[in-house]
Amino acid sequence: MIKSILGTSAIVIMAAWPALAQNVDRTGWPSSFTLGTASQGGTFFVYGSGYGNLIAEELGLRVGIEITGGAMQNMALVHTGEADMGMTTLGPAQASIAGRSPLVPGLEMTNVCAHFPMYETPFHAVALASSGITALSEIPAGARIGFGPAGSTGDTYFPEMITALNIPFEHRNGDWNELGRQLKDGQIDVIGFAAGVPVPQVAELEASTAVNIIEFTAEEQALMTALFPVADYTIPARTYASRSAPARAVSMWNFAIVNCDLPESFVYEATRVVMQGNARMMQINAAAATTVFENWDKNTVIPWHPGAARWFIENGASIPAEMIKS
Incomplete structure (x- = not known):
C-alpha cells in the first residue's frame, strides 16, 4: 500500500452540516471522503481543509482531512484511492504520471484526474x-x-x-x-x-x-x-x-485532484460547490483569488475527471476530448 510505504498520515475527521435537498443522482456516492493536504503551517493544509469542509457541508457528507507530505505524496495516495481527493502542483504531477516520482519510482500514476484550478x-x-x-x-x-x-x-x-x-x-x-x-x-x-x-x-x-x-x-x-x-x-x-x-x-500552478474512479455526478457537484463558492473560498485563504473558471486552461498535464470536465464545459471551457479521462 502507498500509505505504508510513505508513512501513516494523521487524519482529522470533520463532521458536515446537513445538506440542502438537491435533485441530483447520488448513485454510487461515498458517505465520506478523504482529502490529502500537506504539513500544518502551509497553504495546502489551510486551503485543503477549507474546501474539503465546504464540499462536505454543501453535499451532506463527512470528510477526513489528511496531513501528508504534499504534492508528490498526494499524487500517490489519490492514484491508489487511499485518498479520494487532494492537491498537487503541475511539475510533481507531470513527473508522477510519467513514473518519475522519487517516492514510488516506476509507478505511473495514471488514475489521478484534474478537479479544478487552485492558485500559483x-x-x-x-x-x-x-x-x-x-x-x-x-x-x-x-x-x-x-x-x-x-x-x-x-x-x-x-x-x-x-x-x-x-x-x-x-x-x-x-x-x-x-x-x-x-x-x-x-x-x-x-x-x-x-x-x-x-x-x-x-x-x-x-x-x-x-x-x-x-x-x-x-x-x-x-x-x-x-x-x-x-x-x-x-x-x-x-x-x-x-x-x-x-x-x-x-x-508553478496547483490543481485539485481526484481519484478517476469517483462517480461522475459526485465530482460534478463537488466542482460546482467550489467554483461557485469563490467568496467562501476567499474566506478560507486569499490564494483562492485565482480559484476561478478562467484558469481551467492552466492545466496541460493532468487528464480531467469527466464530472469536473462536464461542469467546466457547461460553463464555456473548451477542454479537448483527449484531455478528459475516458
Missing part, C-alpha cells in the same frame, strides 16, 4: 533580519536551508534552484511549523518556501520576529524559467507585513 505556488525565501541576508546571492556557503516536507514541491525543485545558483548548502526537511521554530532558534539559516501566498507560517514568523522576504533578481528569474517548469511571478506589495514593495519570484 511562488518560490521565495525567508531569513531572519538579524542574519543580514537580503538576496539569494547573499546566502553564505554552507547555509542550512529548510525546504519543507520531503517530497513536497519545494523540496523537489527549490534545492535544484539553489544549486543552479552555485550556492553550497545543507539540505534540511521538516513541516513548516517546525522549520519556522528552527529558524527563530538559529538552527537553520533560511527557509525556501514553495506555497501559495501569503504563507501562514511566514505571517506567524513576522508576528514574533523581524524577517527578510528574499526575492529573485530578474537575472535569477530568467535562469529559473529556462531550467525548470516555472513562470515569472510577482508577489504583490503588502502580501506580507514586512514587505512594502512587490517581490520577484517564480511560480
Whole structure:
C-alpha cells in the first residue's frame, strides 16, 4: 500500500452540516471522503481543509482531512484511492504520471484526474533580519536551508534552484511549523518556501520576529524559467507585513485532484460547490483569488475527471476530448 510505504498520515475527521435537498443522482456516492493536504503551517493544509469542509457541508457528507507530505505524496495516495481527493502542483504531477516520482519510482500514476484550478505556488525565501541576508546571492556557503516536507514541491525543485545558483548548502526537511521554530532558534539559516501566498507560517514568523522576504533578481528569474517548469511571478506589495514593495519570484500552478474512479455526478457537484463558492473560498485563504473558471486552461498535464470536465464545459471551457479521462 502507498500509505505504508510513505508513512501513516494523521487524519482529522470533520463532521458536515446537513445538506440542502438537491435533485441530483447520488448513485454510487461515498458517505465520506478523504482529502490529502500537506504539513500544518502551509497553504495546502489551510486551503485543503477549507474546501474539503465546504464540499462536505454543501453535499451532506463527512470528510477526513489528511496531513501528508504534499504534492508528490498526494499524487500517490489519490492514484491508489487511499485518498479520494487532494492537491498537487503541475511539475510533481507531470513527473508522477510519467513514473518519475522519487517516492514510488516506476509507478505511473495514471488514475489521478484534474478537479479544478487552485492558485500559483511562488518560490521565495525567508531569513531572519538579524542574519543580514537580503538576496539569494547573499546566502553564505554552507547555509542550512529548510525546504519543507520531503517530497513536497519545494523540496523537489527549490534545492535544484539553489544549486543552479552555485550556492553550497545543507539540505534540511521538516513541516513548516517546525522549520519556522528552527529558524527563530538559529538552527537553520533560511527557509525556501514553495506555497501559495501569503504563507501562514511566514505571517506567524513576522508576528514574533523581524524577517527578510528574499526575492529573485530578474537575472535569477530568467535562469529559473529556462531550467525548470516555472513562470515569472510577482508577489504583490503588502502580501506580507514586512514587505512594502512587490517581490520577484517564480511560480508553478496547483490543481485539485481526484481519484478517476469517483462517480461522475459526485465530482460534478463537488466542482460546482467550489467554483461557485469563490467568496467562501476567499474566506478560507486569499490564494483562492485565482480559484476561478478562467484558469481551467492552466492545466496541460493532468487528464480531467469527466464530472469536473462536464461542469467546466457547461460553463464555456473548451477542454479537448483527449484531455478528459475516458
